[in-house]
Structures are given as C-alpha cells and as structure tokens.
Amino acid sequence: MNITIGISDWKVCKSPDVLVTYALGSCVGTCLYDKTTGIAGLSHIMLPDSTAITADPGGVNRMKFADTAIDDMLKKMISMGASRSAITAKIAGGAVMFATRNDKFNIGERNITAVKAALSRLRIPIIAADTGLNYGRTVFFYSYTGRVDIKSTVHGVTTL
Secondary structure: OEEEEOOOEEEEEEOOOEEEEEEEOOOEEEEEEEOOOOEEEEEEEOEOOHHHOOOOHHHOOHHHEHHHHHHHHHHHHHHOOOOHHHEEEEEEEOOOOOOOOOHHHOHHHHHHHHHHHHHHHOOOOEEEEEEOOOOOEEEEEEOOOOOEEEEEOOOEEEEO
16 A cells, blocks of 8 residues: 655555655655564655744644654654664655755755754664755655655656
8 A cells, every 4th residue: 555645744654555755855755664574664854953943842743854753753663563773764855946055045955964863863874865966756665675766857766
C-alpha cells in the first residue's frame, strides 16, 4: 500500500508499505529505516528550527521542523519495534528554488544543515543523499527493501 506524506508531515510503516512524498523543493525528505524489522519512516520537513517560532509552542506543528519531526518519528518507529541501533537515514531535497544573494533566505540549505545536525545528534548515520541544487523531487521509499527512488523532471529517477 502507498502511504502519502504531505508537507510538514511524517508517517511510519512496516514492510511491505511504500511511503511517498511529493514536490520536495526547499523541504527535505528524511527516510529512516531499520532493515532488520522492515520498519520505515519518512518526514517532509519544511523548516529547520522550531525554536525560532515566537508564538505559543503548544500550537506549533512539530512535524514541520527538522529539530522536532525526526525525534518524534524515531520515537514512533521504536514504539513499533524498530531497533534504535539499526536505524539508518537517507535524505533528499533542500533545493534552492529561488535565486537569492542572502543566505538567510536559502531555506533549502538551512533545512539540509538542520536535518544533518538532528541525525548526528541522534547518532543516525546518513547512508545516502540527493540534496541541494535547484530542482524539485518526489520520494518513493520502499519499506521492504529500504530503497529510495527520487523522481525529478530534471534527472528522471535516481535510486539511493
């Protein structure tokens, strides 16, 4: 069964389901996988840092941010039986969709950096990546193999 992940969303599944997220521009798709159990998670992260939000943190969608979404998704995977020490990551997206001279507005690069920092903090190794540049991506994550297919109009299909 295909399970669709929207913007600022994440889902976890067991083999043989397929996780799919569409139209990653500056957003980053983070795939977490435990090959021993076939438990997989995919997040569609929109922004790097939840601490920059000044509004009521209780009303913030934690799935939107790299620093909270990955933590929450990992907890769900472990509660489903994933082995913490067996989990690896593959990431995609983080494109520069609009030319700018100000790095503050390069959300794609900031998202990539934040995802890498969150994974490093959690000691989850990144085993493959397709990030940056200037084009959108769609991610298909196959929980029965751990394969990630990235589709784009620029490069067709790339497999991680």
